[in-house]
Amino acid sequence: MQRSREEQQPLFTILKGGHRFTPEDAGVGDVVLAAGTISNLAEDIAAAPAYGAVEVLDVRGKYVVPGFVDQHVHILGGGGEGGYTTRTPEVMLSQLTEAGITTVVGCLGTDGTTRHVSSLLAKARALEEEGVTTYIYTGAYEVPAPTITENVRNDLILIDKVIGCGEVAIADHRSAQPGKEDLKKLAAQCRVGGLLSGKAGVLHLHVGGSRQGLKHLFEILDEGEIPVSQFTPTHINRSQAVLEEGIVFARRGGMIDFTTSAKPAAVDGSRLKAARAVRFCLEKGVGIGSMTLSSDGNGSLPLFNEHGQTVGLAVGEPVSLHREFRDMVVSENLGLEASLRVVTVNPARSLRLFPSKGVLRVGADADILILNEELEIEYVFARGRCLVRQGRAVVKGTFERS
Template identity: 45%
Template sequence: MLTLIRGAQVLAPESLGVQDVLVAGATIVAIGPDLSLAGNVEIDEIDGTGCYLTPGLVDTLTHITGGGGEGGFNTRTPAMELSDAVRGGVTTVTGVLGTDSVSRTLPDLLAKAAGLEADGLTVVCHTGSYHVPIKTLMGSIQQDLMLVERFVGVGEVAIADHRGSQPHWRELARIGAEARTGGLLSGKAGIVSVHVGEGKDGLDLLFAVAEHSSVPLSQYYPTHMNRSTVLLDQGVRFVAGGGYIDLTASHTPEILAAGEVKCASALKYLLDQGADENRITFSTDGHASLPHFNEAGVLESLKVGSMASMHEEFRDAVMEDGVSLTAALKAVTANPASVLKLDRKGRIAQGLDADLLLLDQKSLEIRRVMARGQWAMIDGQVVLKGMFEAR
């Protein structure tokens, strides 16, 4: 089956104007005005008039096996289902471990990733978790990156957080150096995803690594950077030093009341401060716990990260905060694909993977989702679900 999407305004993420896009199998094979095919070939032809055609969203932080547990075993959050990603327009996810690396394990992470990919998503993973020394599968970071195809980086390693291992900058330098070498030798990103907590030290450890070692800032990829405007200001400095930073789309009223900046507004703030729009990303933190601790460190509430949050914050950035459509779309497509070194993702071009969204031009609501050439949502209804999901 060939799929021909006609008459949509293509955002690649840069605007290509109104074009037709032809998909064969899982690949974009042609882009142009008024495409036609001769012969007796069956074609699924879709009218994209009134819609934007964009790349599928690329999520760099997803707790696909669930997370949490900060309030005891009954607060371990549930694993992600395929339809959770589809509803949010997410076609590529990055599976990670977080606070819990005892009951949550790397073998389970890889098994869940393989299952989601068999169902239709694209899934990569990071080795390790919050904790230092890094727990690996094959014995070292370098071996995990070189010998386990699905591992593309390390993390999310926690700094400035009471739940982390309180690492020294020298330990972070060693982690970064080993990940860098593993990435170079395997042709992968080798990035170190860094969970930044609410501690006052913020990114100080990462700046110390850059100052005292040969490991560059660009080796590290700090997330949850919208915890405060103080941290956002550090993020401007980090981006100027050549790194990427990530904003968390999932939030709760309690977290926002404590000083976190809404993701969409944080993007506007960063751009107004002169940060490079090509080095800022959004992630969902999907299925992570979203705990709120009081000043004494006591857990007061806990909710779950949403896979729909990244699309919601992209939409709000454009429609409420006045961010340009291209800059906002880059943050959820091309930029995260660049961080992960996924060259076939995050853009629309001939020869790239057919991960596509049709968005209503007026509301930016998702009308259709295509993952690896297969329709996963049609007219707002999920049609691609996991093995054990209700149909």
């Protein structure tokens, strides 16, 4: 069996002279990594070899930013809408790290029969042993949701890595066609399970392209019993119509998630680029704090004709998260600080992983990216370990080729 290729890890790492974004602009200075956390942020920090091995990394002229939080990745693979041969493969460690993803949430999708939540949990534990922080959603497209224990509530309370339920499909011909009451009961289990476990307990909703849209979600919110923060609708950039509903949801205090793997030319001409969707929402008055991006990595992106037949298939890419982040800065001129928020602190807050994740602050996990002037990824640190150096993974997954 091939093992992960390890680098000698120093006890302390000092990132010297970089332009730090927390994601707020914190100016030029140093960052100290020790014991998996950020131990200091200051203008000038001298190495102290007496305390043990110290690596000093000169990052002058580069950006030092939080690691990306990707809340929607099919780490176990997904797909199958075109038959058994269209089942997509599992995620490998370097697919995440070379994309700047240091925290990932795994999910099942259409297939909750041949893929199982227990297998998803095992894959998440494997990726964490290899180097990144992982969580999962219990459930899949269908309702009732497949779980490890008796129900969603118990999964949240009893299983450490379960932070919500998803991706439950609505407004989609592949869904179980859940009604308002079905979704309301699921959300109630998520809420109570989250309260009793101290977790977010979000209901992560795959939004399809049918006319039903977010109708049931708005009806639940109108009843006023379950707060808007309990829901995270994703694929909101699926079409202009879905985006308009997403804007209404965000104005009601909700968090909307855009899929970075949704390439208009490759999948469906009605889809909007995630970077452009963020800009559109900002122009419509939606605050930057109400939006997140996720990759839908290793999920299938099928194209169906008017008869519901699969006529094309693409595969989501974790690296699309970094690509759309960069496009927000370079193509949409949204600025580095705002663009970072939607891939770092916003998903961390929504999933109640803040203040350990999504920020550069003393005491937070040392999940850090070093970006060059072109915003390309040069270094990735996950809980203080250097996993990517000069743009290449130096720690590989167990079964990856060196």
